Amino acid sequence: MTDKIIILWLRQDLRLKDNPALVAASSYPILPIYINDTTATYQTGSASRWWLHHSLKKLQDSLKGNLSFYQGDPQEVLLNLLQRFSVQGVYWNRCYEPFQIDRDKKIKTSLKMKGLDIKSFNGSLLFEPWDVLKNDGSPYKVFTPFYKNGCLSRPAPRKPLDVPQGLNLLKDKESFLLEKFDFLPHHAWSKKLENHWEIGEEAAQKRLYDFIDHDLRHYKKGRDFPAQKTTSRLSPYLHFGEVSPNQVWYAAQTQKPDDNLIHFLSELGWREFSYYLLYHFPHLPHQNFNPKFDAFPWIEAPSFLEKWQKGKTGYPIVDAGMRELWQTGSMHNRVRMIVGSFLVKNLRLHWRQGASWFWDCLVDADCANNSAGWQWVAGSGADASPYFRIFNPVTQGQKFDPEGSYTYHHVPELKNLPIRYLFNPWEAPQDVLEKAGVILGKTYPFPLVNLQQSRKEALEAFKTLSSQISGSTPNFPQGIQHRCP
Ligand SMILES: Cc1cc2nc3c(=O)[nH]c(=O)nc-3n(C[C@H](O)[C@H](O)[C@H](O)COP(=O)(O)OP(=O)(O)OC[C@H]3O[C@@H](n4cnc5c(N)ncnc54)[C@H](O)[C@@H]3O)c2cc1C
Known part of the structure; x- marks a missing residue:
């Protein structure tokens, strides 16, 4: 001593x-x-x-x-x-x-x-990014070999540590009061978040064991259905380190080693992969991982961006996701992919505009996961969803919100519309709309873009890339906000 x-x-x-x-x-x-x-x-x-x-x-x-x-x-x-x-x-x-x-x-x-x-x-990581390398010493760029050959073949992650006993803690009398930091957003909007979250280490432990005791056993099937709330909702706790990935990794493994567990652990693996990419490719938040995308003909359309941000695109599953984000500070992963694909492909706005809005609104906003997530959606990332895979917000809604409870909840102006037309209200007969109290263009917007047309244009824009030389000057729209790191 x-x-x-x-x-x-x-x-x-x-x-x-x-x-x-x-x-x-x-x-x-x-x-x-x-x-x-x-x-x-x-x-x-x-x-x-x-x-x-x-x-x-x-x-x-x-x-x-x-x-x-x-x-x-x-x-x-x-x-x-x-x-x-x-x-x-x-x-x-x-x-x-x-x-x-x-x-x-x-x-x-x-x-x-x-x-x-x-x-x-x-x-904050299960594996140090510099420890996981291919045989030739270079970093992995594809998730499955990274996770299986790189991570899982290494010695198991460190077991969680207990809180040391008898700590001798000091306080500096000249330090600030927390209240002096100008952290809290000044608008009333943040008050709404209070209804959705309990914050801190104790709350993180409660969330973790609640998930493990109740939802983990339904994870593999349930994780894609936003209404089911089957996922762990641990991401903000992980981001701020109120719980460590090691605690989650080992707590989950107290359960039956089935497909649910394997799948859940692999999601922690995706988190590792995002941090790994950010470490080895530090330009990930700013630059296309695949430089071919530097020449992509993005569109500048502030009014489209604003409608997307406010959840007024006229596509109910997209609007539900964007409103969930605004109301709760979070959005289900499946819906993040749908709204992301819509922004980048149907509206053809730059992925950084989406990343920037998420950065401001998400309670789990995380430089690694957000950058990797957006580049994945845009097709410009490592091991990304191919650009030509364009989510159809109508069929995605029908498939992943089959009873509509997620969408009815977040888009209440459609609450009386029969499920058959919930994801495509513009196709509903006039009498059905009238009965549901929906006036398109008044109580709920017309679709912002035509799905088939915007899909065709996105694919044509993508085709122009194959003739581009990689490494050309990034084509960022002017006035794009650079708020994230
Ligand atoms: C466009 C886009 C942006 C995203 N931005 C963020 C972000 O800023 N912060 C963030 O934490 N996640 C982000 N994600 C990843 C994912 O959507 C969230 O981690 C997940 O929805 C959090 O919910 P959960 O804790 O219930 O996840 P669970 O399904 O319970 O997964 C457990 C944990 O694994 C990690 N994880 C799960 N999915 C992913 C993934 N696809 N990539 C990386 N890690 C994952 C998270 O830490 C999560 O808490 C983004 C995904 C997309 C498509």
Whole structure:
């Protein structure tokens, strides 16, 4: 035991259980800190700021008030602490976003030069991206070999760690109050999110075991049906590190080893794959993974974008998804794919416009998963859905919301329309519309684009790519918002 302290810099690991940096620091007095990094080159989205605020509040309670808050350049904050405390070292769990990697490397080098013990740990991935490589040393670009040959053939992921006993936690009396951070979005919209989520480590554990006890056994079949709520809804907890993937991985494996379990674990594998791609291809959030798409003739149509954002496209399953996002801060995975395909293929708007809106509205907005998800949908990503696979929002709705309960719920102006016309109201006879109280163009929009025509045009636009030389200048529409990292 020594009088010198360890600064525990908490970032996307807002939990006490299975926190490797906390365990490593536990034989020292610990100053747990959170820094609102004002040097970040991107803005955290509105829904994420709302989540983060509440998550930090919960963590503050778990640490019995001993979490110290700061704002500014993390390097300066840490240097300032070195002047005021007798510091043995600084420990943190690694972040994998390119901007954070660059920042952390610089901080590590400069603090090490001061003779401090600087240690970083893996608290948010099952496998380190640099450990999983092909035989020739290059990174995988296709999911199945990455997961099966790369991940599953390696030693099993680390088992979750307990919270260390007898922690000696310190508080800096000169630190900020959490309330001083301007995190909470100023509009009333964020209030609505409160009805849908419980935040923090305890809530994450409750969600995890609720899922494992009730829904995991229906996961494989149920995961595609948004009305069934069969998926885990763990993504925001994983993003903020209120639960670790290791905890989820091992908790799930206490259940019967059937197809449901295998499928669920492989979704955690997709999360690993997204982080892996982001690590090895740090331009993923900004640039097409497949440079052939740099020459794609995207369209500029702000009015289309706005109608998509507001859930007023005239395609009920698309509108249901976009309204679910606005109301709850989340959207079911199947519907993310449908609304994404509609934006990128039927409206032919750039995938970055979709990614940007998701970034602002999702409580699970995650640089790796969002970038990989959008590039997958657009066809420009690694192991992506081919561009010519264009989801039909009518048949997707009929197949995955067969009773319409998801769509009726989020698009209540169609609640009296018979299921036969729910996903294609423009085809309903006039008397059916009248009986349901639907006036197209008034109570519910006409379709924004014609499905067959827009599909044909998207395929024609795609064909132009085969004649393009890869690596040409990216064709981003002007005025595109660059909010995500
Ligand atoms: C266009 C698009 C954008 C997306 N943006 C995000 C995002 O910003 N943040 C985010 O966490 N996920 C994103 N996803 C992936 C996926 O939709 C969500 O992770 C999932 O819907 C979360 O619900 P769940 O926790 O119930 O998932 P479950 O089905 O219960 O899966 C368990 C966990 O596995 C991971 N996972 C599941 N599916 C995927 C996937 N396709 N890719 C990567 N990881 C996955 C998540 O961490 C999830 O919590 C996006 C997908 C698409 C198509």
